[in-house]
Amino acid sequence: MPPSVTLAVTRYRPEQESEPTLQTYEVPFRKDWVVLDALNYIKDNLDGSLSFRWSCRMGVCGSCGMMVNGSPKLTCAAFLSDYLPGPIRVEPLNYFPIIRDLVVDMTDFMHKLKKVKPWIIRAQEKPLADGEYLQTPDQLEMYKQFSMCINCMLCYSACPVYGLEQSFIGPAAIALAQRYNLDSRDEAARERLEILSEHDGMWQCTFVGECSKVCPKNVDPAGAIQQLKLVGAVDWFRFLLPWGTR
Amino acid sequence: MSPGTQYTPYHPKWYRRRMSVWWWLQNRSYVYFVLRELTSVFVGLCALLLLWHLRALVQGPEAHAHFLAQMRRPFFVGLNGVGLLFILFHTITWFNLTPKAMVVRLGGKRVPDWTIAGLNYVAWVLLSVAVAVVLLRG
Ligand code: SF4
Ligand code: FES
Numbered sequence: 001m002p003p004s005v006t007l008a009v010t011r012y013r014p015e016q017e018s019e020p021t022l023q024t025y026e027v028p029f030r031k032d033w034v035v036l037d038a039l040n041y042i043k044d045n046l047d048g049s050l051s052f053r054w055s056c057r058m059g060v061c062g063s064c065g066m067m068v069n070g071s072p073k074l075t076c077a078a079f080l081s082d083y084l085p086g087p088i089r090v091e092p093l094n095y096f097p098i099i100r101d102l103v104v105d106m107t108d109f110m111h112k113l114k115k116v117k118p119w120i121i122r123a124q125e126k127p128l129a130d131g132e133y134l135q136t137p138d139q140l141e142m143y144k145q146f147s148m149c150i151n152c153m154l155c156y157s158a159c160p161v162y163g164l165e166q167s168f169i170g171p172a173a174i175a176l177a178q179r180y181n182l183d184s185r186d187e188a189a190r191e192r193l194e195i196l197s198e199h200d201g202m203w204q205c206t207f208v209g210e211c212s213k214v215c216p217k218n219v220d221p222a223g224a225i226q227q228l229k230l231v232g233a234v235d236w237f238r239f240l241l242p243w244g245t246r
Numbered sequence: 247m248s249p250g251t252q253y254t255p256y257h258p259k260w261y262r263r264r265m266s267v268w269w270w271l272q273n274r275s276y277v278y279f280v281l282r283e284l285t286s287v288f289v290g291l292c293a294l295l296l297l298w299h300l301r302a303l304v305q306g307p308e309a310h311a312h313f314l315a316q317m318r319r320p321f322f323v324g325l326n327g328v329g330l331l332f333i334l335f336h337t338i339t340w341f342n343l344t345p346k347a348m349v350v351r352l353g354g355k356r357v358p359d360w361t362i363a364g365l366n367y368v369a370w371v372l373l374s375v376a377v378a379v380v381l382l383r384g
Contacts, residue, residue, distance in 0.1 A: 014259040070272065097260035105260055138354050160276060163265045207343065208279045226347035 005029045005080055006087035007038055009050065012098050020098060023047075024087060035075040035083075035090060036064050039102075052102035059216055062150030065157070066102050067091040072154035072214050094157040095166070106153055112169045113151075116177035116195055121188035139184040146179035146224055148217040155211035155221050161204055168204040169196070171211035171221030178224040193232060202228050282339050288332035291325065341366040 004026050012020035025046055027038045036054055043050050054064040057076045064075045069089050080088070096104035126133070155171035162168050177196060181189040196202045205225045212222040266272075270280040302313035316322060344366055345359035 012261055014261070018261075020261055020263075094263070095265075097262045099260050141354075160265075160269055160279075163269065206279070206283070208275065209343070209346075210273075210275045210279075212346075213275065220346070223346040223349075226343075227349060230347050 001031065002029050002085060005038070005084065007035075007042070008087045008089045009039070009042070009102070010091045010098075011050070011101055012092075013049075014100065020092075022089070029080060029084075031081055033080050035066070035068055035073070035078045035080060035088065038080060038088075039075065039090065050102075051100045060150060062152035065093050065152045065154050067094055067157065072157040074152060074154070074216050077216060093153055095159075095163040096153070096157070104153075108166070109151070109153060109156065109170065109173065112173045113176065115169065116173050116192055117188060118173075118176045118180055120180060120183060120186045121191070122185070123187045133185040135184055142184070143179045143182035146175045146182070146219055149176055149179075149219045149221075150217055152216065154214045154216065155219075158210040158214040160208060160210075161206055165200075165204060167200040169200050169202075171205075171225065172219070174202055174205075174228060175219050175221040175224040178228055181228075193228070193235065196228060197232055202232065205229075278339070282336065285332040285336035288329045289336060292329045292333060295322075295326070295329075337370070341370075 006024055006026055008022045008024050010020050011017075011023045025042045027041045027046075030037075033041075036057065039050065039052055040054075043052075052064070052066070052075075054076065055061040056063075059074055059077050062074075065072060066075050067073070067090070068075065068078050069083060070091075072093060075090070090102065092098050092102045092104045096106060096108070099105050149172050151172060153172070156162050159168075159171055162170050174196060177192045180186045181192055202225050205222075207222065207226065209222045212220045215221065270276045299313060302309045317326075342363050345362040348362055350357040350362060
């Protein structure tokens, strides 16, 4: 077990420099430390000016996503011991603009998420007095996987389509659209299909599949997108038939 | 930056990285992906060869003999060999991806991925056998 490990961390201080640089720090190595612990060690002991986001330290909040040795990872789940002997490269998430050091701007995703209407939509709301909308365990199972998303953006950072074509609505937003489409209480699948069939929607996806590989919650956004494409294609063929819907 | 992208108005100076033209060499899945896209060129070429073959057949025995002679040239043998490899790569990778797009539920349970991929292979073998039977009989 080495006594210490080197981290090469992206620094970008917009008021001082016009481009990011890499700065190296030597941190003690501990078997139970993750990359986030090392960053916190740097912040507490070596350089208080280093900026990064984190909160829960347990893979729930989705705020600690960074590139570790070039792959998008939750740094609270990336053990130092998996990257020995180092140096370990820690960079801000790919394809997002950098605000400072390891902090990126995700506003783009917030707009895209809203666009797919990720909430339950009913043609007609039941009066309150009629009680809740009930759901069986099987009905829950239909969409549960897609509801596990923590908006960590690792999938966007793994998606070369998003890198090349930033208008692409992207993996997590589509997976979350599908989460509501598959919910037995929701009635707006058709509306979302139309939104997702627009130019920047699901058809931009070329099925690289990397989003599903990096997802820490096994959401499988690539699967969601292909399922939606199938629905979209079937819908289009039905439209061609004389007895089709519409 | 494309016009569809929106960022916080009046935001401080953020830095945008450029995507390298070599992005597809950065990890193995990207390489596989680009290879899979490239297979379309070979699938297209093999389709053209097939059309050419059909045309030779329609034109009569002489044209067909000429076609076969052409096919024996190293260039076409090579093209067919490489084409076959790419088509196999195309078929196998896509078959393995089908379970992603098709969620089949039987009796409330999701049919396992290998079954769905496996059915593609079974269909492939059955169709190949059918074609072989037709060819060998004729
Ligand atoms: S789909 Fe997975 S990788 Fe993408 S934001 Fe959600 S949890 Fe993160
Ligand atoms: S700190 Fe919350 S997911 Fe890593």
